Amino acid sequence: MRLFDLPAIAACAMLALLVIPVTHAAETAVADQPTDDDGYSIQGANTCLGCHADEVTKAIFTTKHAQRADGRTPFGDGNTQCEACHGPGGEHIQRLKSGQRASDRPSMPFWGSDSTASTAEHNQQCMACHKEQVGLHWSGSVHDAEDLNCADCHTVHATHQAVLRPETQAQVCYTCHLEQRANAQKPFAHPIRFGRMACTDCHNAHGSAAEFSLVRNTVNGTCYTCHQEKRGPLLWEHAPVTEDCSYCHEPHGSIHAGMLKRTAPLLCQSCHSQAGHPSVPYTSAGLAGGSTPSQFLLSGSCLNCHSQVHGSNHPSGGNLMR
Numbered sequence: 218m219r220l221f222d223l224p225a226i227a228a229c230a231m232l233a234l235l236v237i238p239v240t241h242a243a244e245t246a247v248a249d250q251p252t253d254d255d256g257y258s259i260q261g262a263n264t265c266l267g268c269h270a271d272e273v274t275k276a277i278f279t280t281k282h283a284q285r286a287d288g289r290t291p292f293g294d295g296n297t298q299c300e301a302c303h304g305p306g307g308e309h310i311q312r313l314k315s316g317q318r319a320s321d322r323p324s325m326p327f328w329g330s331d332s333t334a335s336t337a338e339h340n341q342q343c344m345a346c347h348k349e350q351v352g353l354h355w356s357g358s359v360h361d362a363e364d365l366n367c368a369d370c371h372t373v374h375a376t377h378q379a380v381l382r383p384e385t386q387a388q389v390c391y392t393c394h395l396e397q398r399a400n401a402q403k404p405f406a407h408p409i410r411f412g413r414m415a416c417t418d419c420h421n422a423h424g425s426a427a428e429f430s431l432v433r434n435t436v437n438g439t440c441y442t443c444h445q446e447k448r449g450p451l452l453w454e455h456a457p458v459t460e461d462c463s464y465c466h467e468p469h470g471s472i473h474a475g476m477l478k479r480t481a482p483l484l485c486q487s488c489h490s491q492a493g494h495p496s497v498p499y500t501s502a503g504l505a506g507g508s509t510p511s512q513f514l515l516s517g518s519c520l521n522c523h524s525q526v527h528g529s530n531h532p533s534g535g536n537l538m539r
Contacts, residue, residue: 256307261298264310279376289346302342302373303327304334328368336364343367351423358424370422380422384412390422397469406470418442419468436461440468451528453535457488458527481518 258264266275277283282302283292291301300306304326313322324331327342344351355361370380370389379385387409391398401409408414416422419439420430433439440462441448447458457464465484466476473480479487520526525537533539 256305257297257300258306258310261300262292265299265306273374276376277374280373282373303329304342336366339366339368343371352421352425354421354424354426354430356424359430360422361424383415386415386417390416400467400470403470403472405472405474405476407468407476436463447527449528451530452532453525453529453537455526455528455537481520485519 277299278292281287282290284290285292285294287293288295290296292298306325308323309325309329313319324333326332327334327339332339372378372380380389387398387401391401400406409416417432419432421432422430424430425432427434427439428436431439433442437459447462449459462468465478467478468476471477477484517524523537525531525534525539529535529537529539531539
């Protein structure tokens with residue numbers, strides 16, 4: 218008689234292996250992977266994908282960052298792949314101690330769930346490759362001063378980054394710029410919501426030497442990139458036009474035609490007093506319906522006569538009337 222039934226023992230052993238908790242298997246899937254002297258995993262992305270095989274993570278392989286044929290990318294031949302951005306993962310991939318859970322695993326140095334790196338350190342990871350694209354004005358810019366992380370705007374793992382596409386870029390900017398979001402929905406606004414224009418047509422998100430991080434040195438210079446007909450030079454100039462378009466226009470949107478800040482004559486009268494001109498403070502009492510409706514409040518108001526409000530080249534256009 219045999220003391221041990223070997224086939225039965227083998228069957229029990231196999232059954233025991235099958236009922237090992239899945240969570241424990243996932244926690245030890247990358248246990249004791251080999252690392253180099255700098256703490257980088259030898260197997261690169263193959264190590265990471267042992268646990269991080271979700272669709273969001275794998276989308277990196279559809280982007281420019283994962284081009285094996287381009288030596289400049291993290292996944293280029295000889296580069297450190299995922300760890301080029303996330304930092305050395307030697308500690309992150311080691312076997313957990315008895316009783317520890319996956320959440321107890323040390324974080325990746327950068328963009329890990331419990332990363333202790335500062336915003337500046339995170340951004341430096343990107344700057345290592347993208348310093349030229351970011352330019353010289355990032356340091357001290359509004360977004361830098363607000364402690365923005367590159368990943369607050371850029372989604373590196375996405376096949377198409379929303380912030381880089383004109384039709385979706387504004388939605389990224391609007392997560393912070395709520396006032397501009399509201400103005401862009403007003404009846405008269407630039408065609409941003411239709412995807413025909415992007416915020417970066419006027420603003421440099423990485424900073425510039427101009428006010429409001431404009432792409433040109435002045436407000437007018439920025440406007441003239443599209444509105445060349447207003448540039449001049451003109452024989453008869455309207456002073457506010459040559460100084461700052463935003464004196465009269467609200468660039469992000471307005472309830473008034475032409476994106477004006479106010480309607481004429483109220484807008485005109487904010488500068489033009491009665492001195493030297495039959496200008497008086499017209500009010501709604503002079504609108505049609507009264508006994509004597511004012512011609513200066515009907516139709517184009519001041520523009521009934523002064524139609525060339527942006528300036529004139531006519532020899533007799535000193536009053537911007539022709």
